[in-house]
Amino acid sequence: MTMSGFRERPSRVTIAALATGVLALAVAPWVLNEFLLSLALTCLMYAGLAVSWAMFSGATNYLSLATAAFFGIGAYVTALGYESLTYPVSVFLGGLAASAFAAIVGVAILHLRGAYFAVLTFGLGELVRHAITFVEKKYSGTVGRVLTETPEAATVYLTVLVVALAAVAVCVAVRSSRFGLALAGIGADEQRAQTLGVNTRLVKIGGFALSAFFAGALGAAMAVRWTYIDPPAVFNPFIGFQTVLIAMVGGAQTVAGPLVASIVFSLLTELLRLQFPYLFLIILGTLLILLVLYLPGGIASLWTRKRAGKRDG
Amino acid sequence: MSLSLRWKALAVALLVAAGANAFAQDAPVRIGYAIARTGPWATGAQVSQEPNYIMWADQVNAAGGLNVKGKKRKVELVGYDDRSETETVVRTYEKLMTSDKVDLILPPWGTGANFAVLPLITKHGYPMLAPTATGRKLLQLKSPYFFALLQQPDVMMDALAEYLAARSTKTVAFIHVDELFGLEQASALEASLKEKKIQIVAKKSYPMGVKDLQPVLNEMKSLNPDAFVSLSYPPDTFLVTGQSKAIAFNPKVFYAAVGTAFPVYRDKMGAMVEGVMGLGTWNPKSSPAAKAYFDAHVAKFKKEPDRWASAHAWAGLQILQQAVEKAGVDRKAVRDYIAANEFDTVIGKIRFKGGENISTPGVVSQWQSGEFEVVWPPQRSTSASLYPKPAFK
Amino acid sequence: MGFWLELAASGLITGGIYAVVAMGLNLQYGLMRIMNISHGEFLMVGAYLTWWAQTILQVNPLVFLPVVALMLFVLGLLVYRLCFRPIARTAANAEVVEARSLLVAFGLMFIVQNLAYLVWGADLRGYTFLSDSVEIGGARFGANRLLVFGFALAASLALLAALKFTLFGKAVRAMMQSPTGAQLVGIDTAVLHPAVFGAGIALAGVAGALLSMVYEISPSMGEPYTVTALIVITLGGLGSAGGCLAGGLLLGLVEAFGMHFTSPSLKMLLSYGVFILVLLARPRGLFAR
Amino acid sequence: MAEPVLRAEEVSVHFGGLVAVDCVSLEVGSRELVGMIGPNGAGKTTLFHTLSGVLAPTSGRLVVAGENLTGRGAHIYARSGVARTFQTPRVFAAMSAEENVRFGLEFAGRSRTHAHDAFDNAASILGFLGLADSAGIPAGELTPAKQRLLEIGMALGARPKLLLLDEVAAGLTEGEVELAAALIRRVRDELGLAVIWIEHAVRVLMKSVERVVVLHQGRMIADGAPQDVARDPAVVEAYLGGEAGGEA
């Protein structure tokens, strides 16, 4: 009884809708053309990144900009293990490597708060990028790796789908678990949570590492699309920024918010990019500002507000 | 409506469709590309690459269209912004090839982006003539559809070493950026110098994004080398030039790689560029064709093309045009034609072997009174080299 | 000048440039909690305006500096009015201001950067200014770099003094520590708040103008400068004018000496390493209060 | 005598040069209700921070239920049976009142049992506090007075042996303070907890507890029955002022 979720559980209708959605996503490679599939892939990548980011950062209010670092570490695992590992294995190892990295640095930096944490996590990404450049150059005389034979588009898509779905599933499970309650408590008032018996340090490290796993796995999965992997390409800070942007626009305290936002944002960006080649970023920027000013709770507030209305009525 | 009437309507519809199809023979040739209009790659892409695409399409259309095996068809460019993101590059070319089904493609900007589309052009059979991709690693992928127009690092560095040897240079100090380009150039330079028995007195590398190189330059200056070579990207090229001037580091030869060929280098650095050497291939004096290209570019965009990759981009378009004239828009035929023949271009004759441009020799250029003169090899030079380089002004 | 002094001077000058880059953001984020991630874009606008004035109108960039400051200040007021005032008014606490301003500034970043592409194109730009070198005790430095360093020093000290000693500066600090308290002593925060934000944008513009004398410029130049600014102000301690200068100088010195003692390749590793170590030892920056 | 619930031995806390708590020793036995008074800045809240593990003492020892917990994290104290409230209510604003109480039950209270059925679940704890009606309301929307009650509820969720209450009656009118005092007595009498209660409403406090400790400038200057403490000249001088004579 005490293990029951602290948030509402999804209704049967939601579950049915989700199941249909997942099925539709799974058959996509045989239905969509290459471009649409690749668009779906982008949506899934950001969905996985944003949902797993929100799982930790949304709940705890620790604004992490380390996503680019985790993503890059994952991608580099693929690059390094490319010849010896199968694709799924390197995706899994990419996640593990990012997770291990997050756990190790988490021990050192998770006592920092606010902007200091944010900028430090960003700095970490840069640190890793330059460290890899340096080490790679020192031991192989060059930087970057060329992946000659890469998996089929459908394989990549299905792999990313699995990782993204796993991210969503884990995030949902975490939210209705004690672990998720602890994370939420840390976000609301860390010290209060500790005085109520939460080992906040351990929970934070765990949450950080868990969320890093998905970013790392996604990096490892996506890397094969780019043939040539070098630090500037895979430690692109913009991937991290965009993830934060999507999660926050969606409503980082929810699961569905970042999920919906990643799809809306990716599709909208693509649509505008293709339709208004020279103006799309201006339009996108304006929309973003309007959204923040007029929908301060994020996209998720569209339905959470409705639900609150129902409760009042 | 009677049944027969419906059949008639259908027949009419089919006829119209067939007519449209027949008309489509003269439909424009659709040529697609993705290129950076925003983001960090845009500076390179919008100087050396996309303006050429636009100017070429305009010129071809003004002349009545592209000659496709004797038939004139208009060119329609389908260009998208890739936002300087590799994943967007891949996605956009997938769209161009599978959704838009363009007839031909033009390459994106930069080595990384070219790497990323390589599997796609191979899979879908689109020939691609790349003006801003360098590196042996690209060629080692052996895509039959990939053609690199730029001289490879070893070719360029051999030319530099030859020039240095011709001036009986004894010692060289060099720096390079820690990135694929810089590393390949550096190892090529090292090999060439070793072969010419020129001593390397100092070699340092630095990461991208550096804002100060004065301490390194001071160190190099104290070794008093005959030549200094900076295998750098534009921001660092500017930085190295300015700071070398500041500390009065005046070797007999001062060479900086990417960026020296940009007109903005001259505009930004002013008189201090006099005598600076760098990566370049041509200038308006190289040939009448080059002059015509230069003038057209200035007339259209109110800005000069750079003296390096711009002309390669234009040459690529010329090659494509010639290939289409002979082989049509059958991409396999176009590829085979490009692979098998020699072409006349703005930078001279070009022939490919294994996707590499083996005709354009390595070139050394040097700023002299506001023009980036070709000074090596002698048969290509537009001016004698200033040697030793005058002290920075 | 001895070799070491020259190395130190070189580092300090670069550090001064970092400090100039960070000053505006330090007002906005350090003091006001407005996470203006489009800081670098306004810096870029300042750089372009100066370049424009120099190449088209042949105006001396130094003469144009106050004009840039004024133009950007007005632009800042406008941006504040349109984008940040609604946030400052409705947000419940500083954390909400921070989060929402971050998103709005993202939007601004897209808009400003792309307007620059539309107006000025993507090409690298630049002009020659004060490129001659100045000799100080045997060592030589670019005059334009020295100018930026001098400005960094003067502006940081002026800002420090203004915030610390003038009543106006105290009012600014007071407003950030307790907006209600400030209102109740009669400080018109509805005027002062936008003014400080505008001053932040103006400082970004001035930094851009100064940088355009040294480095080449392009519409995408902003993001790395935003990152530099964030690192400098967190290193120094948010909101501290002295910390901002010290943070910048420290980074510059680390780079110069690091480059000499190890390899220039390790430069970035060293600066990020020092940044991380400092924050681990002093979680609120060097000059935390 | 049985092992005390809490034993603080010569606890000191220094902040730089400032001595906030100066060599305080204190024992609290089970079911004891102890009032703690002292002027602002006397170190009461700092002492609470050390007793609950939020702050490690600079020197001294803390023994909870016979176990030395000096230097351990606050969660260990909570799990060992020490629960507390804060001076300004620190409820989880976005969670419902029920979830707030359940938080303690899920963590510190999870491995502990308590005989009284008020501790069964969040609903029974809310019922005990008279907050049953507010169960579903986000804590941030409750009135300040109810938030203070909810803070106690969160602490009770930890199923503690010792409850540390920091100014639960601040901002209440005298009438409301009496009700709060009655509740605190019930916590001790019915639930059987030991309680240390900081409050400035001296009159009500003195009436409700059987033992008072007085802190002044970090030192414990008195520890005894309320009537004795109220007459202690040091206490009158430092804390009570003119009020003492009239009240006693």
Added chain:
Amino acid sequence: MSAALSIRGLSAGYGPIAVLQGIDIEAAAGRLTVIVGPNGAGKTTLLKAVSGLIPREGEVLLDGARLSGSPASIVRRGLGHVPEGRQLFAQMSVLETLQLGAWLLPRGERSARLDEVLAAFPKLAERRNQLAGTMSGGEQQMLAVGRALMNRPRMMMLDEPSLGLAPKMIEELLKIVLRIRDSGTTVLLVEQNVAKALAIAEFAYVVERGRVVLGGSAKEVLASEEVRTAYLGTV
């Protein structure tokens, strides 16, 4: 100099939540008027609305002239407000805080006023260089009062100044409040310490659920049966 404050039909709240509904209150010139009421009745909201810290409907008159909605101009008119939670500048010294209190005074008068206030609060003078955030609660409350006094207000509003203070400190504070009143400044005091407040006030209002339920002389209010049972806790 003294002022009279008239609040007529004042309504205010936070967003959609209405807290005050048509409040009418008069604060007589040169007198001490106290407002009591249970927690959450809207007393703090009332003072915030008068000061313009939150939007309001209805009329607020100071000496017969309407007060605008802008806090800065209200302070300029001579209304001082010692707010709930003190709202001090934690990182500023006592001296700096008081200097800021003189923000609206003519430049030439500032230092003289500073000396006056420091003379009135010897404890603050002793700690002039200490940061506000590091002082004890009682000292902070004194500083908040001193800061408001710097502007030579004609009228002072104090929001629960005794909150969380030791008995001894409360007495000292109330003495300060009386001294302010005796200097001719009109005082409006919100206080949960009902017995003590009513003992020193001339007029009193009881506010419950956003409305005035009782008002009159302090003696009358003290005598009321409801007040005795609901607020004084002694039957």
